[in-house]
Amino acid sequence: MTSHQWRRRHLLSLADLEPWEYDIVLQTSASFAEVLMRPTPKVPTLQGRVVAMLFFETSTRTRNSFELAAKRLSADTLNFSPGTSALHKGETILDTAKTLLAMNTNLLVIRHQYSGVPHQIAQECDRLGTGVGVINAGDGQHEHPTQALLDLFTLCTQNNVKQPSLTGLQGCKVTIVGDIVHSRVARSNIHSLRAAGAEIHLAGPPTLVPKMWQTLGVQVHWQLEPALQSAHFVMALRLQKERMHQHFLPSLREYHREYGLTRERLTLCQPGVKLLHPGPANRGVELTSDIMDDPHLSLVSQQVNNGVAVRMAVLYLLSTAKITD
Ligand code: NCD
Secondary structure, eight states, rough: OOOOOOOOSSSSOSSTTOHHHHHHHHHHHHHHHHHTOOOOOOOOTTTTTTTEEEEEEEOOOOHHHHHHHHHHOOOEEEOOOOGGGGGGGGGOHHHHHHHTTTTOSSSEEEEESSHHHHHHHHHHHTTTTOOOOOEEEEEEETTTTHHHHHHHHHHHTTTOOSOOOOOGTOOOOOESSOOOTTOOHHHHHHHHHHHTTEEEEEEEETTTTGGGGGTTOEEEEEHHHHHHHTTTTTEEEOOOOOGSSSSSSOHHHHHHHHHOHHHHHHHHSOTEEEOOOSOOOOOOOOOOOOHHOOOBBBOHHHHHHHHHHHHHHHHHHHTTOOOOO
């Protein structure tokens, strides 16, 4: 157990997270995972606090997961959707955020299609001296810190359910397959997996997995087979068609033929390999349905389930941080 104390007000990126900070998140998530197994899976920890969800982009998992996490901690939640908001009347994003702050919001959970929006709102909150914490729930192609933290928790709890730690992944081969270049999930996962000392391999077509990503300390493969060879964990990523403004692929069928994950291809991996996908998945494109639904192989439901405990941990840590400034 680490003796450090959490000091961050915002969670915007994993780029500069220290190993002990990952360990605090993992250990706090394990405690909340235990709470979620109780007959009454709720604690009064954030009673009276307000968590506002500002989702400028569509979301099923992340939004519901944060909402449930906040409710399990007994916080009150506010929900903002651009379609039904005053944004349509010309209000700026910052003014929308300020309106929610004026309702004594303590934490803002922000998803936006443009990279950097959560950072901008966090800066404004700091400038105004609000003491409000901002969580990046996915900004453009940049980062998705809580997705990577729940992926990390899912990986680290495979061997040690009760006391997951970052060192548990040392030397494990983790292969990420798909549309890396447009993926905020890949970026955040590379930060956390590097901190954990995992061996990271990226696979996909050259248009979606540029060689220059190797400068991040990962190995890039344009052929799937060597990337899968002896892997302990394989993570499939969705083709982010909404972010492809050029022709990156000849066709989905061809993509599946070259890079689609199948049961046969996974035999190249370590025996007992586990499969992850952040969702939403395109069945028959990045992976076949039978492997996605195989409970011996797929960690997809565990990822979703763990997401609530990990987001409870993040909400709790940011709201109880000892900030000295
Ligand atoms: C991801 C996202 O939105 O970045 N999904 C998620 O949050 N679970 C990945 C994706 O959209 O493909």
